[in-house]
Amino acid sequence: MVSKKIAVLPGDxxxxxxxxxxxxxxQAVAERFGHRFEMRNHLMGACAIDATxxxxxxxxxxxxREADAVLLxxxxxxxxxxxxxxxxxxxxxxxRLRKSLGLYAxxxxxxxxxxxxxxxxxxxxxxxxxxxxxxxxxxxxxxxGEKGRTADGTGAYDHCTYSRDEILRIAHLAFxxxxxxxxxxxxxxxxxxxxxxxxxxxxxxxxxxxYPEVEVDYLFVDxxxxxxxxxxxxxxxxxxxxxxxxxISDEASVIAGSMGLLPSASVGAEVALxxxxxxxxxxxxxxxxxNPIAAILSAAMLLEHLExxxxxxxxxEAVDEALxxxxxxxxxxxxxxxxxxxxxxxxxxxx
Amino acid sequence: MVSKKIAVLPGDxxxxxxxxxxxxxxQAVAERFGHRFEMRNHLMGACAIDATxxxxxxxxxxxxREADAVLLxxxxxxxxxxxxxxxxxxxxxxxRLRKSLGLYAxxxxxxxxxxxxxxxxxxxxxxxxxxxxxxxxxxxxxxxGEKGRTADGTGAYDHCTYSRDEILRIAHLAFxxxxxxxxxxxxxxxxxxxxxxxxxxxxxxxxxxxYPEVEVDYLFVDxxxxxxxxxxxxxxxxxxxxxxxxxISDEASVIAGSMGLLPSASVGAEVALxxxxxxxxxxxxxxxxxNPIAAILSAAMLLEHLExxxxxxxxxEAVDEALxxxxxxxxxxxxxxxxxxxxxxxxxxxx
Ligand SMILES: CC(C)[C@H](C(=O)O)[C@@H](O)C(=O)O
Ligand SMILES: CC(C)[C@H](C(=O)O)[C@@H](O)C(=O)O
Numbered sequence: 147m148v149s150k151k152i153a154v155l156p157g158d159x160x161x162x163x164x165x166x167x168x169x170x171x172x173q174a175v176a177e178r179f180g181h182r183f184e185m186r187n188h189l190m191g192a193c194a195i196d197a198t199x200x201x202x203x204x205x206x207x208x209x210x211r212e213a214d215a216v217l218l219x220x221x222x223x224x225x226x227x228x229x230x231x232x233x234x235x236x237x238x239x240x241x242r243l244r245k246s247l248g249l250y251a252x253x254x255x256x257x258x259x260x261x262x263x264x265x266x267x268x269x270x271x272x273x274x275x276x277x278x279x280x281x282x283x284x285x286x287x288x289x290x291g292e293k294g295r296t297a298d299g300t301g302a303y304d305h306c307t308y309s310r311d312e313i314l315r316i317a318h319l320a321f322x323x324x325x326x327x328x329x330x331x332x333x334x335x336x337x338x339x340x341x342x343x344x345x346x347x348x349x350x351x352x353x354x355x356x357y358p359e360v361e362v363d364y365l366f367v368d369x370x371x372x373x374x375x376x377x378x379x380x381x382x383x384x385x386x387x388x389x390x391x392x393x394i395s396d397e398a399s400v401i402a403g404s405m406g407l408l409p410s411a412s413v414g415a416e417v418a419l420x421x422x423x424x425x426x427x428x429x430x431x432x433x434x435x436x437n438p439i440a441a442i443l444s445a446a447m448l449l450e451h452l453e454x455x456x457x458x459x460x461x462x463e464a465v466d467e468a469l470x471x472x473x474x475x476x477x478x479x480x481x482x483x484x485x486x487x488x489x490x491x492x493x494x495x496x497x
Numbered sequence: 498m499v500s501k502k503i504a505v506l507p508g509d510x511x512x513x514x515x516x517x518x519x520x521x522x523x524q525a526v527a528e529r530f531g532h533r534f535e536m537r538n539h540l541m542g543a544c545a546i547d548a549t550x551x552x553x554x555x556x557x558x559x560x561x562r563e564a565d566a567v568l569l570x571x572x573x574x575x576x577x578x579x580x581x582x583x584x585x586x587x588x589x590x591x592x593r594l595r596k597s598l599g600l601y602a603x604x605x606x607x608x609x610x611x612x613x614x615x616x617x618x619x620x621x622x623x624x625x626x627x628x629x630x631x632x633x634x635x636x637x638x639x640x641x642g643e644k645g646r647t648a649d650g651t652g653a654y655d656h657c658t659y660s661r662d663e664i665l666r667i668a669h670l671a672f673x674x675x676x677x678x679x680x681x682x683x684x685x686x687x688x689x690x691x692x693x694x695x696x697x698x699x700x701x702x703x704x705x706x707x708y709p710e711v712e713v714d715y716l717f718v719d720x721x722x723x724x725x726x727x728x729x730x731x732x733x734x735x736x737x738x739x740x741x742x743x744x745i746s747d748e749a750s751v752i753a754g755s756m757g758l759l760p761s762a763s764v765g766a767e768v769a770l771x772x773x774x775x776x777x778x779x780x781x782x783x784x785x786x787x788n789p790i791a792a793i794l795s796a797a798m799l800l801e802h803l804e805x806x807x808x809x810x811x812x813x814e815a816v817d818e819a820l821x822x823x824x825x826x827x828x829x830x831x832x833x834x835x836x837x838x839x840x841x842x843x844x845x846x847x848x
Contacts, residue, residue, distance in 0.1 A: 227689060227715070237689045267727055272618045288639075288657065293692040301660040302696035306639065309652040336740075338578060338588045341644040345653035364578070369776075371748035372756070375726060376618055389687075393744055397722035405723070425720075 149182040150452055153213035155206065157191040158236060159426025160436035160486075161219025167438035167490025168217060168445040171464075174497035175449065175457045190243065191221030191236040191426070201239025207246055210417060215448045216247075218421035219441065224428055245285050248414035251316045252282040252391065253323075253447075254423060256398045256408065258378075261469050265403030265478055268375065273401050278381040279327070280398060281320040282391025284412055286312045287342070289388045308342045308387065313349040319413070320385040321357040330382035332363040334370040334390055346387060367394070374398050399423055404477050406437025409444035411451065418451050420444040434485040437475040439465055442493055464496035500533040501803055504564035506557065508542040509587060510777025511787035511837075512570025518789035518841025519568060519796040522815070525848035526800065526808045541594065542572030542587040542777070552590025558597055561768060566799045567598075569772035570792065575779055596636050599765035602667045603633040603742065604674075604798075605774060607749045607759065609729075612820050616754030616829055619726065624752050629732040630678070631749060632671040633742025635763055637663045638693070640739045659693045659738065664700040670764070671736040672708040681733035683714040685721040685741055697738060718745070725749050750774055755828050757788025760795035762802065769802050771795040785836040788826040790816055793844055815847035 154169060156162035169185055176183045188206040195201050201221075210216045221236045243249075258266065258276040266273055291305030324331040333350045335343035347364060354362045365373065367390045373380065374394060378401050386394065399405050405424040412419045422440030430436050442465060449458035468474070473492045476483035484492070505520060507513035520536055527534045539557040546552050552572075561567045572587045594600075609617065609627040617624055642656030675682040684701045686694035698715060705713045716724065718741045724731065725745060729752050737745065750756050756775040763770045773791030781787050793816060800809035819825070824843045827834035835843070 222689075235689065241690070267619055267623045269618055269620060289690055291654075295692065295696075296658075296660075300662070301658060302692040303642075303656060303658040304691045304693050305654060305656050307647075307652060307654040309647075311651070336743075338573075338586065339592070339640055340655045341646065341653040342655050345646075366578075368743045368747040371722070371744045372751050375748065375751045389740075390744075392687075392719045393722045393741075396719035397726065397748065400723050400726045 147180045150214040152183055152185045153209045153216045154185050154187045155190040155218045156187055157219040157221040158193055158223050159220055159428040159431045161426055163436050163486050164438045164441035165219040168441040170490050170494045171442050171461060172445050174494040178497050179457055190239050192223035195234055201236050202242045210247060215451055216419040218419055220426040222426040247417050249412035249419055250285045251319050251413050252284040253411045254280045254395045256401055258401055259469055262403040266401055273378055276378040276401050279323060280384045280395045281316055282395055283316050283387050287388035306342055308345055310349055313346055317350055317353055320383050321360055324360045324383040325357055328382040329359050330361050332365055332381055332384050334365050334367050334384055334386040336367050370394055407439050409440050409447050411447045420448040435476045436486045438486050438490045460497055464493045467496050468493050498531045501565040503534055503536045504560045504567045505536050505538045506541040506569045507538055508570040508572040509544055509574050510571055510779040510782045512777055514787050514837050515789040515792035516570040519792040521841050521845045522793050522812060523796050525845040529848050530808055541590050543574035546585055552587050553593045561598060566802055567770040569770055571777040573777040598768050600763035600770055601636045602670050602764050603635040604762045605631045605746045607752055609752055610820055613754040618751055624729055627729040627752050630674060631735045631746045632667055633746055634667050634738050638739035657693055659696055661700055664697055668701055668704055668736060671734050672711055675711045675734040676708055679733040680710050681712050683716055683732055683735050685716050685718050685735055685737040687718050721745055758790050760791050760798050762798045771799040786827045787837045789837050789841045811848055815844045818847050819844050
């Protein structure tokens with residue numbers, strides 16, 4: 147019996163709806179195992195701007211720091227995207243949260259579920275057996291470098307920087323993960339053009355000696371963008387920098403047949419955060435059509451992070467039950483869809 | 498009857514083999530129409546390093562400047578990729594060539610050929626009818642910004658910069674292309690994170706008023722990386738900056754079923770360069786298995802650039818004949834492959 151604090155940041159759009167289902171599943175786990183999960187909602191994103199003017203209010207940040215883990219829904223609102231001059235944006239909250247909590251590694255597993263192979267835009271024989279994990283660096287690179295306009299206002303710049311230490315800490319995580327999986331690590335970079343990529347390659351090459359059981363591969367990002375579609379089963383662990391990771395992990399998500407299935411973990415030295423990889427999908431808000439599975443599997447990753455592995459396995463089994471029995475939201479079952487709520491309750495019921 | 502100078506840079510790996518076929522086809526065009534194409538080979542890439550120590554010898558650059566158009570094979574050699582400390586690299590030649598000739602716009606059409614739909618890793622119904630053109634900015638951004646190591650040697654940096662003028666000139670090309678096609682332009686950027694992307698969005702938004710017939714769409718690059726696979730037929734003209742263009746144009750190439758089919762043009766204020774999008778594919782060198790069609794279609798784009806449209810159309814028809822009659826290299830016809838030479842000769846024969 148354990149007692150844990152989980153800070154919940156439902157966010158914007160479909161974020162609150164899918165979070166509610168993940169929370170329901172966590173509650174079912176707590177009841178079943180006699181745990182105590184203290185789960186409180188906090189503001190972040192567009193909803194936080196609307197309420198406080200700040201996408202990441204101090205109270206939210208404090209709550210995250212004091213928590214054992216953070217569960218996030220999704221953030222973002224089109225009213226900010228379409229206004230390039232907006233000074234305050236929901237994304238700033240997310241980026242500041244990552245930076246403030248030191249969440250340097252974003253971990254995204256991509257699996258092709260056999261029962262859903264037909265939903266993928268890719269041919270079945272290409273993707274069957276896909277099982278990769280992408281380790282994306284999350285607090286460095288061009289996301290967090292200096293940026294601005296030139297003095298005369300006619301130009302703009304974004305600086306990309308990386309230090310050896312920033313590369314080392316996430317690379318160690320990725321090497322360890324690979325060692326416990328199929329022992330293959332692929333570094334994705336653009337070392338034929340970028341100096342930062344050459345540093346990544348140097349550091350990873352040096353580290354490889356410490357993990358002799360792991361086979362290391364190097365792929366230019368343009369080639370990787372092709373290989374992920376052409377032959378996804380070749381990958382085990384992919385390691386890459388922030389911007390490339392943003393692009394190729396979203397690209398890789400198409401393999402699974404729906405973004406609504408894919409969870410992620412963002413880990414740092416202290417706290418860790420768990421969120422679906424999908425965005426706030428504002429067009430679907432309030433319609434009960436959002437798939438809660440990505441959020442629920444994020445909760446499973448959260449349980450694993452708390453070393454509640456039996457509990458996590460039970461959540462995964464319950465998700466498999468839903469998939470096998472066709473308890474699916476609209477994008478996966480257009481003719482006989484279940485609602486967000488129904489899918490969540492079905493999974494919680496199985497716990 | 499015209500007389501033109503074409504500088505030919507066969508380059509490395511399979512570059513010379515596929516270039517030879519494109520040259521053969523251009524010769525057939527010249528004979529058939531009574532034109533004179535003066536085509537001379539020049540060194541660039543790894544072969545130029547081996548011969549002169551410089552990936553882009555001065556003589557090559559001069560020849561390109563004096564030419565009406567440049568035809569390039571491919572450059573690159575793994576011996577440089579695997580040595581992050583190499584001071585001289587084949588890619589530097591290509592980047593310097595682009596910069597010196599001012600080739601600011603890389604134009605990559607991506608078409609799904611009906612006869613080859615089965616070869617795509619994507620399901621037929623997703624890709625049938627795909628017909629997009631990617632306009633990638635080619636002489637700015639993080640490719641050409643300041644780069645280096647920090648003073649203490651523990652860090653590295655790459656600066657991304659863009660000016661309004663750099664954006665304007667390629668955006669005009671893209672808008673004009675869209676106006677002459679299906680009137681849709683999609684800007685791919687990361688305006689929720691990057692200042693340079695916000696500048697792109699501002700400039701394009703301002704310009705849109707000058708092209709009222711063109712519908713403009715804005716897509717974050719991570720989303721674009723998904724949409725290109727999920728629903729490629731939604732795109733007409735895609736406009737994007739250098740690094741994003743590198744990634745998504747290679748990604749989009751999988752739609753066609755083989756990289757060996759896709760040509761590109763890189764245009765500037767004066768001279769223009771034409772090259773297949775595939776790389777030097779060193780493993781295939783000398784085996785006669787490389788597909789010359791991408792190089793031959795690059796020659797067709799070259800002819801269009803010289804305003805020899807009837808001639809270009811004839812080359813395209815000849816390529817279609819080869820595709821329809823199964824005159825295909827190994828990657829598209831593993832059981833009854835034709836050689837590089839045979840495919841080239843077949844196409845030249847049809848002229
Ligand atoms: C919302 C945005 C800033 C964010 C990112 O680019 O990191 C998102 O795309 C993600 O991948 O979590
Ligand atoms: C070889 C490399 C420098 C080049 C690039 O990144 O521009 C290539 O990938 C391309 O797309 O032409």
